Amino acid sequence: MGTEAEERPHGAAVVADGFGLKGPRGWAFRKVSFRAEPGALVAIEGPSGSGRTCLLLALTGRMRAKEGHAEVGGLPLPRKMAAVRRISALGQVPGVNELDPAFTVAEHLRERALLQRRFDGSVRALLRRPGTRAAEARARIAEAVAAAGLDLDALPKGERTSVRDLERPEALRLSIALALIGRPRLLAVDDTDLKLSDADRTEVWALLRSLAAAGTTVLAVCSEAPEDALRITTIAPEEPVEESAEAPEDPETPGTPGTPGAPEEPAGKGPAEKADATGAKTVDAKTTGAKTADTKPVDTKKARTKATGADAAEADGTGTDTGAAASTTEEGADDALAETGRS
Structure with a gap:
């Protein structure tokens, strides 16, 4: 009884106060403040380019913030980024952890279970018999697939279906299932409603609500948040991008002495x-x-x-x-x- 209670996912509270991240081209987002209780559904909405994905990655310990502070499960950011990564998991984020189109669904699931056991398992778990470890991996996979609502039998070739043959809703559910294998306290999903019909969008938000109700805190990037979610709106900073130290070139007479950005000619030289x-x-x-x-x-x-x-x-x-x-x-x-x- 006690072991089952320990294995059940328990969400992590997320707190941000004046949180901001600055990159080489200026501020990605700044002055973000909110508080989410464990098991909350947090929707990060905003226009494209307003720093939604950067905020998602910063709150999961994947990017280092430059101002303000935040806490995830009582772990301060950015000082405890590695610890936050251990209790959080990412769904598919373009350019970060995309699905391999050549892999089948079963290969993705088995690979993630092996990695989870290798890097996050205890020493005692590694000393168990191979048959016992294999059975535990299959149980974790089945649990994650069921929680993500991914019906393997409904796929064109079952679990042997390649990722390239998946529709957008199935690929999204597979990425969520892969994240849930680690039983995270915080689940982050990017582009939640991208290229989805109204019916598919309704099903995806119902899935995320069920995960939050089961105890996992959910962060979801979207273009339009549902009414029952905690809405965090990101707005592109009004501050202009800082210019480099080099002087701008004059398009009319570049490099000519006496024009802006060109070195002055020393006096007395012909x-x-x-x-x-x-x-x-x-x-x-x-x-x-x-x-x-x-x-x-x-x-x-x-x-x-x-x-x-x-x-x-x-x-x-x-x-x-x-x-x-x-x-x-x-x-x-x-x-x-x-x-x-x-x-």
Whole structure:
């Protein structure tokens, strides 16, 4: 009698006071305050992008809040996130614990039962006989499937039906059954009424009410909450997203000195000195082999030798323009070779 009472699920009270979560793009939600008694049905409603799923994950210890505080079953968040994860379970949450479409229903259930026994079971349970452990796993699976209202015989191929062949209501019930195998004190379900007809939506909410009545606290994200649920409405924060430390680029003249976001040009530097940063002190006509004013191409090797002479150094100091560079001919390059002793 006492053992059965201990195994029965008992809900966890959920308390939030000024609860808020901030991500890289700003606040996902903030200033959320409510109190839910054990075994309550809490509906988190709001428009898409208002932080409903983030609030669900934060209250189950999967995301770290940034302001305010909350408690789940007397465990404070975010300080006891790991402990909260042990007493809570998630239904299917897109991007977090989605069902594998290639797995069958039976494979999902057996895998979850094995994981539950391996990571959450006591040492004494692991020392039991294999037959006893297998019987306990089957009993847990049957209990969870019945509580989730999943009729295996009504599926196209029974328990061998692949997840990809399930309709939306059956997939939702399977995800709830997988969560219930761990007998959580807090059950969290995302997108409760997504892609459901009115009749299916009514059945799903009836299922969640029955789970709450059995003692499990239920958090359900939805677009429209039923009247008998504790409604928590999330609203997208009005505070704008914080900008990065980098200055915004000017779409008209990006990177031009004198425009916002562009570095100012140091005083006293001309075009020839700016070219020093790229390793070329002379103007482009010498370093790139472009045609001169006399339409004769300059030999690049001879031009570099010319640049090492005294005449080239003097020209750099005075900011020689392209006209002076154009006067360099092949004879001038030969004279430069003779002056440096390399002819």
